[in-house]
Amino acid sequence: MFMFYLPDGIPLEANGLRRESQFLDARPGADIIAAHVIGEDVEMARAFASRGDLVEKKVTFERLTDEAYAYSAEGDPTSGVIIGDDAVMVIDTRSTPVAAQDLIDRVRKVTTKPIKYVVLTHYHAVRVLGAAAYKAEHIIASEDTYDLIKERGAQDFKSETERFPRLFQAVESIPGLTWPTLTFRGFMRIWLGKLEVQLMQVGRGHTKGDTIVWLPKQKVLFSGDLVERGAAPYTGDAYLREWPKTLDNLRALKPRMLIPGRGDACKTPRETEAAIAGTQDFLRVLVQGVQSGVKRKQALKQIFSSTRGKMLPKFGQWAIFEHCMPFDVSRCYDELTGHDDPRIWTAKRDREMWNALAD
Ligand SMILES: [Zn+2]
Numbered sequence: 410m411f412m413f414y415l416p417d418g419i420p421l422e423a424n425g426l427r428r429e430s431q432f433l434d435a436r437p438g439a440d441i442i443a444a445h446v447i448g449e450d451v452e453m454a455r456a457f458a459s460r461g462d463l464v465e466k467k468v469t470f471e472r473l474t475d476e477a478y479a480y481s482a483e484g485d486p487t488s489g490v491i492i493g494d495d496a497v498m499v500i501d502t503r504s505t506p507v508a509a510q511d512l513i514d515r516v517r518k519v520t521t522k523p524i525k526y527v528v529l530t531h532y533h534a535v536r537v538l539g540a541a542a543y544k545a546e547h548i549i550a551s552e553d554t555y556d557l558i559k560e561r562g563a564q565d566f567k568s569e570t571e572r573f574p575r576l577f578q579a580v581e582s583i584p585g586l587t588w589p590t591l592t593f594r595g596f597m598r599i600w601l602g603k604l605e606v607q608l609m610q611v612g613r614g615h616t617k618g619d620t621i622v623w624l625p626k627q628k629v630l631f632s633g634d635l636v637e638r639g640a641a642p643y644t645g646d647a648y649l650r651e652w653p654k655t656l657d658n659l660r661a662l663k664p665r666m667l668i669p670g671r672g673d674a675c676k677t678p679r680e681t682e683a684a685i686a687g688t689q690d691f692l693r694v695l696v697q698g699v700q701s702g703v704k705r706k707q708a709l710k711q712i713f714s715s716t717r718g719k720m721l722p723k724f725g726q727w728a729i730f731e732h733c734m735p736f737d738v739s740r741c742y743d744e745l746t747g748h749d750d751p752r753i754w755t756a757k758r759d760r761e762m763w764n765a766l767a768d
Contacts, residue, residue, distance in 0.1 A: 493601020
């Protein structure tokens with residue numbers, strides 16, 4: 410049986426609120442299934458959709474070229490691995506050092522070369538907090554990502570831990586925030602022996618600091634969450650006006666293969682284009698939906714419900730769709746109503762937003 414713990418560590422069952430079966434339907438509008446205790450009062454809250462997602466995912470570790478590998482897990486955050494002549498680079502670390510160990514074990518089955526570099530495509534906790542496990546010489550991120558870790562890394566850690574309990578099962582193994590040891594602005598070239606690896610910022614999108622990793626000779630692209638495959642893009646910290654153009658910039662590289670932020674690797678130019686176009690399509694329908702509500706001066710809750718309804722037929726089957734929608738609509742609404750930069754998500758703001766959008 411899954412035991413849900415309240416934010417203050419009290420098992421849900423101890424409060425007489427044992428309703429774990431309802432975790433299967435945890436989108437806004439579902440029954441009350443969580444609570445947190447404030448003094449003598451029990452404040453009801455609705456669990457985040459991802460809290461109902463408790464089944465372990467099957468991992469695929471795939472060789473794409475002699476140098477590039479993808480570590481994916483059915484819509485969970487995907488990591489990339491590049492094996493050079495003398496060293497290994499890992500792109501996005503997984504959520505905890507314990508989770509990262511599985512990736513390390515799989516790398517060790519194909520090479521004994523040292524893992525010298527860890528690259529963070531952006532600051533989100535689910536993909537950076539496993540970094541300590543690699544004991545890499547360098548942890549590389551864009552300066553914009555460094556700034557975001559400094560500004561909101563601690564809040565993001567707390568908020569993502571509550572959003573994704575399955576991914577943070579071994580949260581106690583995280584020694585603290587992951588701090589880059591090397592930062593760059595715009596472009597950086599790294600040589601793994603004779604293998605050229607390029608780190609680039611080609612525009613803002615999923616976050617302010619998005620970094621892609623590009624193997625120019627092999628034409629293999631590691632996109633981070635700028636591109637998703639079969640999973641909903643999370644846009645809670647996004648620059649939605651700029652994201653479609655950034656995707657055009659990725660397309661202009663003419664990648665042969667693409668390792669997305671979530672989902673399996675795209676192994677042909679056709680699959681790659683489909684993932685980029687699918688992400689663009691999702692963003693277009695999202696922005697159109699929210700925009701039409703804002704024009705009619707509708708309340709956020711109404712806009713959420715109509716936008717979700719419009720997106721459901723096409724995107725409802727994508728991984729984490731229900732989890733993303735409230736955050737995506739909230740950020741899109743903010744951007745269209747004068748918040749150029751994403752507001753910081755705290756665990757408290759997460760809960761307030763989720764409750765406001767539920768009935
Ligand atoms: Zn992300």
